[in-house]
Amino acid sequence: MDYSIEIDKLTKIFNGKVTAVDNVSLKIGSGQIYGLLGQNGAGKSTLIKMLTGSLTPTSGTAKIAGLDLTKDSMKIRKITGVVPQDLTTDGDLSGRENLKLIADLYGIPKKEALERIDVLLHMVDLYDVRDRHAENYSGGMRKRLELACGLMNTPEVLFLDEPTLGLDVTTRENLWKYIRSVQKEFHITIILTSHYLDEVDALANELSIIDHGKIIISGTSDELKKSLKGDIITLKVKNDDEYSKLEKFPESLEIKRMETGDVRMKVNNSDEVLPKLMKFLGENEISPEAISIRKPSLDEVFIEYTGRNINSEAGNTDYAKLMMGRR
Ligand SMILES: Nc1ncnc2c1ncn2[C@@H]1O[C@H](COP(=O)(O)OP(=O)(O)OP(=O)(O)O)[C@@H](O)[C@H]1O
Numbered sequence: 001m002d003y004s005i006e007i008d009k010l011t012k013i014f015n016g017k018v019t020a021v022d023n024v025s026l027k028i029g030s031g032q033i034y035g036l037l038g039q040n041g042a043g044k045s046t047l048i049k050m051l052t053g054s055l056t057p058t059s060g061t062a063k064i065a066g067l068d069l070t071k072d073s074m075k076i077r078k079i080t081g082v083v084p085q086d087l088t089t090d091g092d093l094s095g096r097e098n099l100k101l102i103a104d105l106y107g108i109p110k111k112e113a114l115e116r117i118d119v120l121l122h123m124v125d126l127y128d129v130r131d132r133h134a135e136n137y138s139g140g141m142r143k144r145l146e147l148a149c150g151l152m153n154t155p156e157v158l159f160l161d162e163p164t165l166g167l168d169v170t171t172r173e174n175l176w177k178y179i180r181s182v183q184k185e186f187h188i189t190i191i192l193t194s195h196y197l198d199e200v201d202a203l204a205n206e207l208s209i210i211d212h213g214k215i216i217i218s219g220t221s222d223e224l225k226k227s228l229k230g231d232i233i234t235l236k237v238k239n240d241d242e243y244s245k246l247e248k249f250p251e252s253l254e255i256k257r258m259e260t261g262d263v264r265m266k267v268n269n270s271d272e273v274l275p276k277l278m279k280f281l282g283e284n285e286i287s288p289e290a291i292s293i294r295k296p297s298l299d300e301v302f303i304e305y306t307g308r309n310i311n312s313e314a315g316n317t318d319y320a321k322l323m324m325g326r327r
Pocket residue numbers: 014015018019020038039040041042043044045046047162
């Protein structure tokens with residue numbers, strides 16, 4: 001396989017204390033959208049900043065399109081595009097002026113720059129508002145302008161750091177359309193960081209889960225889901241005694257207690273197992289406050305490998321929940 005990015009034991013320790021990226025090794029194939037999925041503070045931005053040359057690694061190496069991160073940093077800047085988390089475009093300039101500014105920074109000849117600006121403005125559907133000040137764009141339009149800026153130097157590799165952060169659901173999904181079309185039109189490799197499971201699931205051909213600076217698991221979304229080998233039943237039990245009794249349930253393939261105190265049980269087929277579980281609960285006088293059943297999904301993968309929900313505040317609203325009403 002042809003690799004766009006080869007990372008070898010990359011580490012970043014801030015102030016000799018905070019290990020933001022911890023010994024990461026990863027190979028990313030050319031021409032795909034690769035997702036780096038992790039909670040806030042997991043180390044995604046730090047990894048991207050090292051790969052794009054804005055942070056020096058504490059140790060380790062990486063190659064971008066065959067170029068060495070430490071030796072060829074200038075060349076790497078020329079062949080990579082970055083759309084950072086924060087807005088970089090100037091609100092006092094129009095969309096077109098912002099793109100012109102980037103073209104000047106890259107030293108792109110004027111005629112070529114003007115042609116490319118038009119192509120990009122059409123691509124992100126901003127051509128009609130090209131002369132409007134960027135500060136008057138909506139959140140989604142502004143992000144699309146950022147995307148176009150990241151493409152101005154026709155990069156081989158494009159880094160998108162939390163591209164839809166802070167956007168509403170509809171605008172996020174709309175932006176996904178543009179990200180897909182960029183990858184399709186330009187055949188470039190896109191590295192996308194996100195803490196939105198649905199985003200990574202929808203866009204990435206392959207992904208890695210990053211937690212506390214480490215890569216926990218990598219693969220396609222389907223591979224990761226299949227690795228769960230079964231359905232998950234989560235029970236909110238009252239105490240250790242109930243947990244000990246539950247451990248004896250014969251149909252359970254695996255059972256563990258989460259940081260939240262919930263019990264997570266893996267079973268082959270929840271449809272068949274559930275009636276048996278209900279009988280077992282009754283016979284053993286276990287009365288959980290809630291039971292939820294989940295088929296393999298990317299959020300389940302995240303919980304399985306990190307022990308936590310990716311967005312604890314979001315709660316469990318996504319899941320089919322079976323409440324038992326015994327509060
Ligand atoms: N310049 C810095 N100095 C000290 N610590 C830092 C610095 N930058 C990041 N960190 C720490 O490194 C860890 C990883 O941060 P990073 O921004 O890479 O995470 P992230 O996964 O991108 O999250 P987010 O999306 O919220 O930015 C965090 O603990 C963060 O506080």
